[in-house]
Amino acid sequence: MRIVVIGGGVGCARFVLGLREHIARDSSDDTIDVVVNTADDWWVSGLRIAPDHDSLLYALAGVNDTERGWGRAGETERVSAELAAWGTAPDWFTLGDLDLGTHIARTAWLREGASVSDVYRRLGSRWPLGATLHPATDAEIDTQVVTDSGRMHFQEWWVRHRSRLPARRFKQSDIERASVTSGARDAIENADVILVAPSNPVVSIGPVLAVPGMRGLLKDAAAPIVGVSGIIDGSVVRGMADACLTAIGVETSARAVAEHYGARRAGGILDGWLVDETDAAATDPLTALGITTRAVPLWMRDPDSSAQVARDTLALARTLR
Template structure:
């Protein structure tokens, strides 16, 4: 059975690369598959009076083909005159530079939010500008921001990630407002109707973990008839991108492909996963994971380009069909 409805839970830069490869696979095979991406919103913040949504924007820009591939985030061909002016006035975070085109997106988003539109409607309105080839949904319309508990106090995740480069040890993570949040319209319905659900190789703690923390989403994954397959963001004991190892250490999970799979847990034992892909480097983890109730397979997991990433996505769909 070729899946017609694919749902992906994803973070920002890594998630965007994976979804772009999945889209390339669908287009290459002339499949009628529809892709829905549920994006992490825990990195969102108010800055200089603007609502900034880093992961949603990384996904939108990458799928639109206007992202900066060199930096890995933001728009290509950016200038930063507005950020320089804000810094001169002492407004915002001088270490969190926004490009002028990017600021245009934030102004548009903030204006629509101020008009009373929920974030999900704003995302639909903004992403309609480009033929993304996917349906992009925020995990929630509520403001659920991830904060990091440190010995020096609580920091917004972006401050801990960008300003301190995760050098300040994290003692824990708090999603402010998560208790009263609900999944954005369409999220639970998409999961329930899916033929397959994929967990992108995104940060298991502050990207996928934050999505799973929204009331109702974890339950939707457990209840769906679709197989749930994840891809490891760790290869050979090292994170593929970013500083997810610092996040994993904070919650007591080893930076290891099999350890992350066990963190998610086998759906047959009350967890989330039916299947899990590890890199060929971590092939020794396959048999123990299978014994734990998670169908596992070792394949190349380096997202070097769209072709390599499409092959990863194909392997995930093949594992789901099994």
């Protein structure tokens, strides 16, 4: 079975780790493709940084910093301190030395003419990931945040200001010129199951869906599409997705996020939706809207619980095939 996941960042990484664990325990020949958000990528000190991709890459490779939740394990930050001292990098955005090695390699390949898809393949070939990563688009569609204090890159709003500046809207630069990569298109068209990861609905999932042609691919996909809520009992599991949801007028709840994605039969993207047991009251209303919803434990605290979330997600998908 070909499993395709849409997402990016730490939430997606944990979910994909759970899928990989489940497949290993089940001794199946299922495969995993991940269509990754690229809209939080940006340029720092002349280097192209790709946080959502790298969170997935490092986690699947087993070289991530599990305590911080991002970056490489065993990092040093001497080069980043030098860049800040020279004034070529903001002091609020720290890059580890090992992490910089990835960014230097990525930028070198891009400047030689490689596409983002090419770079994904090269970076992914270093470690046995157990999944194939595809950028949603090869175009630069960096997310800009419009606030009362002006317009800024998403990373500045997220990291420097910790999303404390009220956002008025989010915009992906030049997204009208973007197109779905061939890898992402092939994965979606030939998927047996498509899963929407518990990633930030606004700035990780939203930009993927906004790539021209992506919604049409999902609408026409033969595979069932099941999402997993990253909101549990009215709170975000990780990060500051609540600030993003507030900015677009969506309540921070598992039910509201599913309604935001919408039922596929009504022009949205979801056939099914998993919520945590604490949000069981959402199951009947969402099912009535055309989104078959189940309530199961969603906390991914360890390999066992992560594998169980994956198992429950696939079980729901099988009932919808």
